[in-house]
Amino acid sequence: MRILVILRRVLDPAGIVAHRRLRRLFINREEYLIQPGDHSALEAALRIKDLGGAEVVVVSGQPEPDDDTVCRGLAMGADGAIYLSGEGFAGADDGVAARLLQAVVDRLGGADLVLVGMTTLDTAQAQLGPRLAGALGWPQIVGAWSVEIVDGRVRAVRRDGDDYVVVETDLPAVVTVPGRALEPRYPDGARLVNVYRGEGGMGEAVLRWDVADLLHPEGLVPLLENRGRDFPPERELGVRVEGTTEEVAQAVAEALRARLRGA
Amino acid sequence: MDASYLDLVMAQQEETFEDAEGGGGVWVVAESAGGEMAPVTLEAIGVARTLAESLGAYVYAALLGDGVRLLAETLYQAGVNGVRVADHQGLSPFSLEPHLGILVDLFAEEPPEVVLLGATEIGGALAPRLAQQLGGGLIEHATTVSLDPTGRTVEAAIPIYGGEYFEVVACPEARPQFLTIEPGAFAGPFLDEYRRGEPTMVEVEPSEPAVRVVGLAEGFRPPEVRLAEASLVVAVGRQAGDPAQVERLAEALKGRLAGDRGAWDAGLIEADQVVDVRGTVVSPDVYLAVGIRGDTFHRAAMEGAAFVVAIHPDREAPIFEKADLCVVAEPGEVVEALLTAIGSAD
Incomplete structure (x- = not known):
């Protein structure tokens, strides 16, 4: 069984400050994390591998050379990695990414399961998994809190309103995993060193593919366009609530209710 | 206005008209x-x-x-x-x-x-x-x-x-x-x-769903939300009056209980519940500070909250600088009334 896990990176929010008054974004420390959902998805894949054996391949890509994401994936226990790069990769949106990944699956000669994070940490977009499922014509399970393979089918726990239900579907399938679902394991020390040094067969485990070989240039044109940033208004001084204790409590309860409804 | 500009405007209008039709x-x-x-x-x-x-x-x-x-x-x-x-x-x-x-x-x-x-x-x-x-x-x-x-x-x-x-x-x-x-x-x-x-x-003949629901996930519990990611935090301080009451409030609001450094010193909360730059930095949708004076480290750790309610008896308490709703009163009384107000609504 071959499991493909998509690893994307995200700027660590601890290193940035969105200044409301100056309406500017300050990047104090440019450090990247693996998207929590993708990280969790990799853990799900590795647990399937631990239980029943599987070939776990991570797919990642950046416009500029940066192997850190795939290295971390390999160090956690992935068997191989595909690193996409090349001109036209910059500005790729989820529509382009879905086409690219479809081409990756084709070139690999198929896969049984694709695991990807449900939502991105920064933009909160949850379209890559479903779009890829649509492109491949595979069934999808969105928001799987646990993933297992039972009798050649994929079985997952998914939220349904306030409850959690077990769902299953045929392979091949695309499953998206929320960031909190599974705690990613810590990489094995020796493996980590080998990965970063390219020793112990780890150098050969990474396949480097140029996006130009996978897609026509028009396939790389993104659908979405970024048109700038906006900042929330500056925080103002609060309002003082006055009155009897009951009145105050009523006002606070009212405000809380309004906020929680909106959230 | 020169002709070329007029042409441009008219061309745009024509296009708009066609689009609206199609x-x-x-x-x-x-x-x-x-x-x-x-x-x-x-x-x-x-x-x-x-x-x-x-x-x-x-x-x-x-x-x-x-x-x-x-x-x-x-x-x-x-x-x-x-x-x-x-x-x-x-x-x-x-x-x-x-x-x-x-x-x-x-x-x-x-x-x-x-x-x-x-x-x-x-x-x-x-x-x-x-x-x-x-x-x-x-x-x-x-x-x-x-x-x-x-x-x-x-x-x-x-x-x-x-x-x-x-x-x-x-x-x-x-x-x-x-x-x-x-x-x-x-x-x-x-x-x-x-x-x-x-x-x-619309006459429809729905297709078969590709994903089958097997049944309820008996005994499945999602991993607990970490304090740093909680969407509603109720924080207790040393001036809170009755800490058990604040805990009840957190439960009633389905929020996470936390506190400041002082509350930890007083033994009201555990170490992993301390909201402080040296502890946990939070950015919930709603942050309710009950009886917290609000030292610099605490305020820095909670200023990412979208909506802050502060209840403290001292009107000079620095926590009010970060609060959207300021209640200058004895927290014990307000929390009790608040519990009733929330209970009556549900």
């Missing part, structure tokens, strides 16, 4: 629950009407479900011009493939210019698949929506890192433009009871 208007994919329209659907209709006004287009709603025909009335009252209803017992409970198949057929027949859905579980499952199949662009979790200067492209702001700032995104070329609307971000429209209409029924 374009299929602004569509809302309606969502209902328990025999009622989901609030986010009504909010989406409000947005759709604003867009349609400027685009010179009609607003349509697609209503899919089992026994939903009568809900079309609410959609008309909210201001849509046409409703397409697919009423079939195979469409409830929601599963992706039947809904997707019907909507793709519908949109192939009447190609929309803009399609709005709620940023809910259902909208989130449908929108990307629809966009992929119809070749459109999708912007999820829009909190503001407007038209750009060309007049036919929607620009939407999406919150980044949960609202630290916003990116403005547009889909200039591909049509339809799909958007999912963040629930609660837009005001719902006025429901005009005099507005009526006759919905168009």
Whole structure:
């Protein structure tokens, strides 16, 4: 069984400050994390591998050379990695990414399961998994809190309103995993060193593919366009609530209710 | 004004006119629950009407479900011009493939210019698949929506890192433009009871869902939300009066109990509950500080909160600088009254 896990990176929010008054974004420390959902998805894949054996391949890509994401994936226990790069990769949106990944699956000669994070940490977009499922014509399970393979089918726990239900579907399938679902394991020390040094067969485990070989240039044109940033208004001084204790409590309860409804 | 400019304007107007004729208007994919329209659907209709006004287009709603025909009335009252209803017992409970198949057929027949859905579980499952199949662009979790200067492209702001700032995104070329609307971000429209209409029924034969529900996940518990990621935090301080009461409040609000350094020193909370730059930094939607004076480290660790309520007896307490709602009173009394106020509402 071959499991493909998509690893994307995200700027660590601890290193940035969105200044409301100056309406500017300050990047104090440019450090990247693996998207929590993708990280969790990799853990799900590795647990399937631990239980029943599987070939776990991570797919990642950046416009500029940066192997850190795939290295971390390999160090956690992935068997191989595909690193996409090349001109036209910059500005790729989820529509382009879905086409690219479809081409990756084709070139690999198929896969049984694709695991990807449900939502991105920064933009909160949850379209890559479903779009890829649509492109491949595979069934999808969105928001799987646990993933297992039972009798050649994929079985997952998914939220349904306030409850959690077990769902299953045929392979091949695309499953998206929320960031909190599974705690990613810590990489094995020796493996980590080998990965970063390219020793112990780890150098050969990474396949480097140029996006130009996978897609026509028009396939790389993104659908979405970024048109700038906006900042929330500056925080103002609060309002003082006055009155009897009951009145105050009523006002606070009212405000809380309004906020929680909106959230 | 020179002639070339006039030509340009006229050319633009002609183009606009043609688009309005050929374009299929602004569509809302309606969502209902328990025999009622989901609030986010009504909010989406409000947005759709604003867009349609400027685009010179009609607003349509697609209503899919089992026994939903009568809900079309609410959609008309909210201001849509046409409703397409697919009423079939195979469409409830929601599963992706039947809904997707019907909507793709519908949109192939009447190609929309803009399609709005709620940023809910259902909208989130449908929108990307629809966009992929119809070749459109999708912007999820829009909190503001407007038209750009060309007049036919929607620009939407999406919150980044949960609202630290916003990116403005547009889909200039591909049509339809799909958007999912963040629930609660837009005001719902006025429901005009005099507005009526006759919905168009769509004959459907829903396809089989690809994902089968096996049953309830007995005994499954999702991993606990970490304090840093909690959406509602009730923090206790040394001035809180009765700490057990604050704990009850946290439970009643389904929030996480936390506290400041002083509360930890006093043994009211555990070490992993300390909100402090040396402890946990939080950025919840709502932060309720009960009896916390608010030293620098505490304030720095909670200033990412979207809405802060502070209750403290001292009007000079620094926590009030960060609070949206300031209550200068004995926390014990207020919390007790607050528990009653919340209890009576539920």
